[in-house]
Amino acid sequence: MTGPGATRDDGPVLLELAAAAVLDGVDLTVAAGEVVGLVGESGCGKSSLGRAAVGLEPLAAGSARFLGEPVTTIGRGARPGRLRRLQMVFQDPYSSLNPRRTVGDLVADGVTLGGGSRAEGRTRAAALLERVGLPASATAAYPHEFSGGQRQRIAIARTLAADPLCIVADEPISALDASAQATVANLLSGLVRDGGIGLLLISHDLSVVRQVADRVAVMYLGRVVEVGTTEQVWSRPQHPYTQALVAAIPRPDGGGVLPADLPGDVPDPADPPSGCRFHPRCPIAEDRCRTTDPRPEPVAGREVACLVRAAPSARADA
């Protein structure tokens, strides 16, 4: 286990992402019993990376491996059996559940697709719904009878039916109310801690990721700019983008402090800036940042892709 900022060595590596162009030298790994947060703002490529990790989209470059085997992009054919234990939870529990089928049938799919009988599916569905905190009687109901938070729990039960080793969850709680968010976040981290599942949690919300992730990778415009333990990234961020991200989160403490602004907009990912992709918005950018694309370097115990942080300039030309 050589992932940057790795702190857990108690589980085997389940998922490895070495997406050359995207991650640029950073190997992002997810081990059993570990939650890795992938954080970034719209258009940074985190969802594409998540979808590529489970084979829903091809990676532009690099590779995704599950249990050491490459994740092949799914075409029109069936998903290969060896990928069955790599599963995904989607953002919107309103569109990810078929409204015309009962919750029991939806959850049982995971069992029957894995070769189980229908009867088996029905019994396991009831047990799985109870595991996510819903009554077994929910099997007979339809998705519309549930709130957003409950639906997301149904979607998670459906994922669990495939007996996953690794789950990629793309914004699993951002469509939910605060209280429902807490319930689903607790459920996911419980599954990881108790079930030894690996979880890649993709979210734009660093404050939520912080609460459940062991390690956090921060993405900006298609690149991972910082990877470290949650504690490092949240409390002592090093990359100027991570610092801006943390400073922009408003604190619900009644303090009346306006969050810090990050001027400018995310550039077009199809036409990224030269050099460091963050340099046009970066408060500490130097001349060299315009031309040199930074490689991730160890800074303060984690990997940071920033020329200035990796080797502070002696001259005061910033």
Add this chain to the structure above:
Amino acid sequence: MEPLLRVEDLRVDLPTRRGLRPAVDGLSFDVAEGEIVGIAGESGSGKTMTAMTLLGLLPHGARTSGSARFDGRELLSLPRRQLRDLRGRQIAMVSQDPSTALHPILPVGTQVTEHMRHHLGLSKSAARAEAVDLLATVRIPDPERALGAYPGQFSGGMRQRIAIAVALAARPRLLLADEPTTALDVTVQAGILRLLDRLRRERGLAVLVITHDLGVMSAVADRVAVMYAGRLAESGPRAEVLARPRHPYTRGLLDALPHPEAADDPARVALRPIPGSPPSLGEVPAGCPFHPRCAFAVPACATDRPEPLPVTAGHLLACPPDPLHRTGAAPADEEAPA
């Protein structure tokens, strides 16, 4: 002098299959010029319906009572035509989803200037000049060029800023912002919040921010009202309500959030959700609507409806026994349960 907007004992009944049911029930608050007031609550708490009432955009068959006075005029009984003049001109709205607020096949310039020309009677060239200013105010790069562009050519954050520019075009005095930053990234959100704060300081704009995000509330609102099931749970100055919440619901909402302040605690605490979910329209429990989910509920909470009563100056609390502070400061006067 009366504040710009004064809502008193507002009740909004919406038609359901089982007859009229209250979506907003006994809500009172003020918004003064240059002030940002926040209404917080989960989905279904009646916060959006409150904004719709102020705009006269309630569904057919809805009934209102109480009072909502804007600049001394009673909005609830204002003739349709006068309300229409007020809407857009004096009271404007920004909603959560900028892609539905903007017309996809009209250039941005047309959408910003049409309010200026219609409401302010500006000439085409004057409106254009003002539109450029306004787009610059909301920090759209290259405003001249942006006028000729279409909404689809901008990012979500820029579209929301354009939607705010459209809302501000007729120089309204009150802006209703319904989850204005919920769909946005935090760095973009920070820009919008700073913009709202600047507009209230520079233009004296009054803002009613409706959001479930207590962080957003804490950043910009001067005063906060927390709603639950159409009723006011607690309201008061931002620091009072968010730093020293008295209503168990407010406290529950805050506890359910990841706490940035606890960042130095290496052992992360699990988030504490409020058990259960809010009641749907027409199924509001008797007594205190929050009592089935409340950890502090006593038997009287199931029968006696708590009215908002002052606990300190400007701090209203609809939780008569004040269970969280029973041993603390003197509780508000309340009638003993029968």
